[in-house]
Amino acid sequence: MAHKVTILDIARLAKVSTTTVSRVLHNKPDVDPATRERILRIVEEQGFVPSITAAGLAAGRNPLISVLVPALTWPLIPELLLSVASVVESTSYEMVLYSISSSNHERDCGKIIDRILATRLTAGLLAVFPGQSSQHLTRLRRQGFPVVLIDDQSPPPEGIPWIGADNRRGAYEATRHLIELGHRRIAHIQGPLKYCVSHERYQGYCDALQEAGLEVDPSLVLEGDFMPAGGQRCALALLSRPISERPTAIFAASDYMAYGVIAAAETLGLRIPQDLALVGFDDNPASAHVRPSLTTVRQPVHAMGEQAIKLLLEMIEQEQMPRRRRQSMPATAEEPPREAPRLVLPTSLVIRESCGALQRHPSALLPEI
Amino acid sequence: MAHKVTILDIARLAKVSTTTVSRVLHNKPDVDPATRERILRIVEEQGFVPSITAAGLAAGRNPLISVLVPALTWPLIPELLLSVASVVESTSYEMVLYSISSSNHERDCGKIIDRILATRLTAGLLAVFPGQSSQHLTRLRRQGFPVVLIDDQSPPPEGIPWIGADNRRGAYEATRHLIELGHRRIAHIQGPLKYCVSHERYQGYCDALQEAGLEVDPSLVLEGDFMPAGGQRCALALLSRPISERPTAIFAASDYMAYGVIAAAETLGLRIPQDLALVGFDDNPASAHVRPSLTTVRQPVHAMGEQAIKLLLEMIEQEQMPRRRRQSMPATAEEPPREAPRLVLPTSLVIRESCGALQRHPSALLPEI
DNA sequence: TCTACTTTCGTAAACGATTACGGCAACGGT
DNA sequence: ACCGTTGCCGTAATCGTTTACGAAAGTAGA
Numbered sequence: 001m002a003h004k005v006t007i008l009d010i011a012r013l014a015k016v017s018t019t020t021v022s023r024v025l026h027n028k029p030d031v032d033p034a035t036r037e038r039i040l041r042i043v044e045e046q047g048f049v050p051s052i053t054a055a056g057l058a059a060g061r062n063p064l065i066s067v068l069v070p071a072l073t074w075p076l077i078p079e080l081l082l083s084v085a086s087v088v089e090s091t092s093y094e095m096v097l098y099s100i101s102s103s104n105h106e107r108d109c110g111k112i113i114d115r116i117l118a119t120r121l122t123a124g125l126l127a128v129f130p131g132q133s134s135q136h137l138t139r140l141r142r143q144g145f146p147v148v149l150i151d152d153q154s155p156p157p158e159g160i161p162w163i164g165a166d167n168r169r170g171a172y173e174a175t176r177h178l179i180e181l182g183h184r185r186i187a188h189i190q191g192p193l194k195y196c197v198s199h200e201r202y203q204g205y206c207d208a209l210q211e212a213g214l215e216v217d218p219s220l221v222l223e224g225d226f227m228p229a230g231g232q233r234c235a236l237a238l239l240s241r242p243i244s245e246r247p248t249a250i251f252a253a254s255d256y257m258a259y260g261v262i263a264a265a266e267t268l269g270l271r272i273p274q275d276l277a278l279v280g281f282d283d284n285p286a287s288a289h290v291r292p293s294l295t296t297v298r299q300p301v302h303a304m305g306e307q308a309i310k311l312l313l314e315m316i317e318q319e320q321m322p323r324r325r326r327q328s329m330p331a332t333a334e335e336p337p338r339e340a341p342r343l344v345l346p347t348s349l350v351i352r353e354s355c356g357a358l359q360r361h362p363s364a365l366l367p368e369i
Numbered sequence: 370m371a372h373k374v375t376i377l378d379i380a381r382l383a384k385v386s387t388t389t390v391s392r393v394l395h396n397k398p399d400v401d402p403a404t405r406e407r408i409l410r411i412v413e414e415q416g417f418v419p420s421i422t423a424a425g426l427a428a429g430r431n432p433l434i435s436v437l438v439p440a441l442t443w444p445l446i447p448e449l450l451l452s453v454a455s456v457v458e459s460t461s462y463e464m465v466l467y468s469i470s471s472s473n474h475e476r477d478c479g480k481i482i483d484r485i486l487a488t489r490l491t492a493g494l495l496a497v498f499p500g501q502s503s504q505h506l507t508r509l510r511r512q513g514f515p516v517v518l519i520d521d522q523s524p525p526p527e528g529i530p531w532i533g534a535d536n537r538r539g540a541y542e543a544t545r546h547l548i549e550l551g552h553r554r555i556a557h558i559q560g561p562l563k564y565c566v567s568h569e570r571y572q573g574y575c576d577a578l579q580e581a582g583l584e585v586d587p588s589l590v591l592e593g594d595f596m597p598a599g600g601q602r603c604a605l606a607l608l609s610r611p612i613s614e615r616p617t618a619i620f621a622a623s624d625y626m627a628y629g630v631i632a633a634a635e636t637l638g639l640r641i642p643q644d645l646a647l648v649g650f651d652d653n654p655a656s657a658h659v660r661p662s663l664t665t666v667r668q669p670v671h672a673m674g675e676q677a678i679k680l681l682l683e684m685i686e687q688e689q690m691p692r693r694r695r696q697s698m699p700a701t702a703e704e705p706p707r708e709a710p711r712l713v714l715p716t717s718l719v720i721r722e723s724c725g726a727l728q729r730h731p732s733a734l735l736p737e738i
Numbered sequence: 739t740c741t742a743c744t745t746t747c748g749t750a751a752a753c754g755a756t757t758a759c760g761g762c763a764a765c766g767g768t
Numbered sequence: 769a770c771c772g773t774t775g776c777c778g779t780a781a782t783c784g785t786t787t788a789c790g791a792a793a794g795t796a797g798a
Contacts, residue, residue: 004489006754017778022756030776049487053425053432054754057783062422063490064463072450073654078441085468094433094490096463099454118418120373121432121463228658259658266660285442286655289597289628291635375784386748391786399746423784426753430786 005046013046014039025050052092062123065093065312066116068109069128072099075256075284076301080128080150083305091313093123110136117145124316126150126308146315148308152196161315161340163308167197170297170347171204171251174279177295177349178249179212181357183277187220187247189234189257198223201253201281220247224257231260239268239276249277249355255284258294258354273356283350295355300345307343374415382415383408394419421461431492434462434681435485437478438497441468444625444653445670449497449519452674460682462492479505486514493685495519495677515684517677521565530684530709532677536566539666539716540573540620543648546664546718547618548581550726552646556589556616558603558626567592570622570650589616593626600629608637608645618646618724624653624665627723631659642725652719664724669714676712 007025011018016035023031024039042048052063065088069077081097088095098116100108113136116122124146127137138157141147149162178186188205191198206216222237224230231252238247252258258280262272270276272292280287283298351357376394380387385404392398393405394412411417421432434457438446450466457464467485469477482505485491493515496506507526510516518531547555557574560567575585591606593599600621607616621627627649631641639645641661649656652667720726 007756008754018755019757019779020777023777026756032776035776049489051426051754052488052490053422054783055756057420057422057426057785058754058756060756060783063488064465072441072447072454078447081441081466082468085466089467092488094465094488096433096465097450097454098458099451119421119432119461119463120418121421259655263658263660286628289632291632291660373784377784387785388749388787389747392747395786401746404746420784423753424786426755427784427786429753 005048007048007050010039010042010046010048013042062121063092063094064122065095065124065126065309066098066122067095067126067128068098068100068112070100072097074129075254075282076299077128079285079301080305083302084126084309087306087309087313093313096122113137113140116140124148124312124319126312144319146312146319148312148315150304150308159340161311161342163304163311163343163345165299165304166344166346167200168204168207170281170299170349171201171253172207173204173347173349174251174281174295174297175205175208176211177351177355177357178251178277178279179208179214181249181277181355183249184214185217185220185245185247186214186249186251187222187238189222189224189231189238189250189252189261191224191226191253191257193223198253205251219245224253224260226254226256228256228260228263231257232264233260235261235264236267239264239270247276249279251279251281253281255280255282255287255294255296258287258296259290262290262292262354272354277356278354280354288352292353295352295357296350298348298350300347303345307345311341311343374417376417376419379408379411379415379417382411431490432461432463433491434464434493434495434678435467435491436464436495436497437467437469437481439469441466443498444623444651445668446497448654448670449674452671453495453678456675456678456682462682465491482506482509485509493517493681493688495681513688515681515688517681517684519673519677528709530680530711532673532680532712532714533566534668534673534716535713536569536716537573537576539650539668539718540570540622541576542573542716542718543620543650543664543666544574544577545580546720546724546726547620547646547648548577548583550618550646550724552618553583554586554589554614554616555583555618555620556591556607558591558593558600558607558619558621558630560593560595560622560626562592567622574620588614593622593629595623595625597625597629597632600626601633602629604630604633605636608633608639616645618648620648620650622650624649624651624656624663627656627663627665628659631661631663631723641723646725647723649723657721661722664721664726665719667717667719669716672714676714680710680712 007018007021011021014021014035016039020031020035021039021043024036025043055061056063067081067084069081072078085095098112100112113125116125117140125137125140126148127150129151135157137147137149137160141157141160147160149157149160151164175186175188186209188202190202193199202221209216220238222234224234231254234257235250238250250261252261258278261278265272265276265278272278278294280294280296283296287294287296376387376390380390383390383404385408389400389404390408390412392400393408424430425432436450436453438450441447454464467481469481482494485494486509494506494509495517496519498520504526506516506518506529510526510529516529518526518529520533544555544557555578557571559571562568571590578585589607591603593603600623603626604619607619619630621630627647630647634641634645634647641647647663649663649665652665656663656665
């Protein structure tokens with residue numbers, strides 16, 4: 001344990017060359033079963049594990065998978081990382097985390113990608129919710145660098161595989177649920193319009209209203225910020241209208257904003273769900289524990305993370321094949337813009353207290369006045 | 370951009386040897402200012418960044434800093450990682466994250482550490498709240514591996530630097546605050562007793578009571594689980610006692626458990642803070658937004674992360690010095706058990722609605738009956 | 739002019755793997 | 769006896785750096 005054991009030590013102990021040891025370590029042919037067995041035993045005895053650094057240098061392989069996330073404190077990000085990490089841990093890759101401070105999003109993102117390219121340590125990049133700054137990613141991708149996108153960006157940049165939740169359908173189901181509970185004046189607090197998901201969820205909201213023959217009242221749709229403060233502000237605006245114009249239900253585009261709605265309702269003395277029905281979006285872990293517990297649209301975080309990382313690993317495998325030695329391919333080998341897979345994963349409606357479905361009969365379709 | 374530029378390319382362009390280039394890259398002496406300038410310009414032009422892999426191989430240095438966290442979904446972990454990450458990003462290290470699933474804590478921790486040692490990619494380890502399984506860490510440390518501990522483990526394992534919050538004083542201040550508000554029957558919902566922090570916070574609770582001449586009533590101290598469910602269970606037990614024995618205030622050892630207390634109080638029709646004062650511990654980001662907003666003890670997460678990673682970087686620096694070439698030191702060079710620094714960072718009491726201090730006069734010392 | 743430094747720089751051997759290529763038996767067929 | 773295969777294995781170059789050591793040139797003192 002004191003002196004690090006190298007592949008040369010193993011070779012000497014087994015009285016073979018390092019080539020042979022390397023061969024058995026990679027399950028390659030051209031080695032006698034007996035020899036293989038012997039080497040394997042010695043490797044085991046010595047507790048030898050090849051140095052990834054050296055192996056990477058020699059084989060032109062990189063040991064890291066980089067994950068780019070907006071901020072660890074954003075909802076669902078920890079859950080997503082958890083499932084990504086558990087897959088990565090089953091490989092020989094290590095996972096590094098880059099979180100971009102929201103302040104200088106754009107510049108930061110570019111710098112991080114420069115760093116990823118420069119240090120030449122990462123084999124593939126998983127970008128979560130990159131927001132606007134995805135031209136960096138396409139640049140990366142066009143160089144043949146494996147990249148997978150999660151959650152935002154529709155349409156996703158050319159040639160980059162993309163995995164996300166079915167925001168539109170999720171929002172549709174949430175709104176339809178409120179309609180089925182009898183609500184007719186349903187407000188929607190949107191996310192920031194610079195994010196595509198905000199538009200998608202708004203579309204789903206409209207879908208449900210139109211299906212029910214209700215018209216979309218623009219004065220009932222406000223732009224929030226995905227944060228409690230914005231939700232509270234919008235809710236105060238919506239709920240202080242004259243009672244005949246006041247919405248009886250609110251569909252918030254994020255759970256965080258729904259928390260703000262709860263706060264606003266309490267301020268105004270409105271009870272949830274009796275006086276106001278509320279549905280959120282995301283299903284934060286905390287949403288089961290707020291009062292009242294929040295009915296919300298659950299994002300398939302676990303599946304998203306798992307699918308994304310598996311896809312990325314496949315891409316890395318493929319990338320490895322063509323370039324045995326660097327010189328063998330033409331210098332400007334632009335990848336053919338093969339069509340990139342796009343996975344849209346279904347959400348699910350989690351019914352709790354805030355929508356009122358648990359108090360009244362779920363199938364109550366009568367409008368309340 | 371197509372062909373990766375190496376140090377040899379730079380050397381050729383500058384008509385010097387790679388040695389000289391290496392020297393200017395590391396700000397070493399023995400190079401003419403004019404040459405240095407020229408090389409620097411060429412490096413800039415070519416956008417050359419040395420391969421960390423190769424450098425690590427040659428210099429015996431490792432490019433990674435590993436951070437071991439219990440679970441990303443634990444409170445304050447994301448915030449902690451954020452501050453750690455921002456420091457790491459200013460260095461040439463990359464940060465890798467290992468989160469251990471709570472199920473097989475012990476075994477998992479050992480496996481991760483084996484992996485860290487085996488891949489030989491990490492220069493130092495930052496272990497957050499390792500709980501019980503720290504014998505692995507001491508094993509690591511005794512081999513001279515840089516390790517820094519955060520948050521749990523008192524006394525920390527020999528020779529491992531340790532950084533944590535002043536749990537005892539934080540709990541003391543929280544409890545004293547409740548006493549100053551006039552409460553006399555103050556209950557305490559502890560964290561799991563297997564964690565040291567639970568005992569420390571309990572001690573702080575006792576300190577405050579004793580200072581005020583109040584005796585510690587064992588029936589008012591219950592063991593929770595740090596989660597909302599446990600807090601709810603304990604609160605229901607405490608609050609369904611006959612009114613003369615029922616606590617008028619509860620100090621919960623975590624914000625999560627305080628959320629459970631809020632739920633329990635609502636179930637029983639008790640208002641917070643009018644009928645029951647409540648103080649938590651941690652200051653989760655959500656605690657400012659729950660209803661009622663939670664008075665709590667804020668952990669100095671940012672400072673803890675920053676201090677810890679800086680300490681770790683220093684240790685790595687020191688570690689590098691003695692071993693220029695591997696052969697130069699005796700095989701079994703156990704580190705002398707130099708005393709390890711231990712930093713205890715102060716907490717701060719965040720006063721919000723749940724303790725009732727905002728309603729009544731803060732200095733009201735009269736006991737309520 | 740000779741010696742002793744100092745400044746500046748290059749040579750070449752690591753670091754720990756991977757891998758193209760070639761070599762040597764043994765074997766079977768003709 | 770000759771040749772082509774096949775199975776097994778080693779030689780040595782390579783990946784992109786770092787660094788111990790020494791060399792060359794200039795400077796200064798004697």
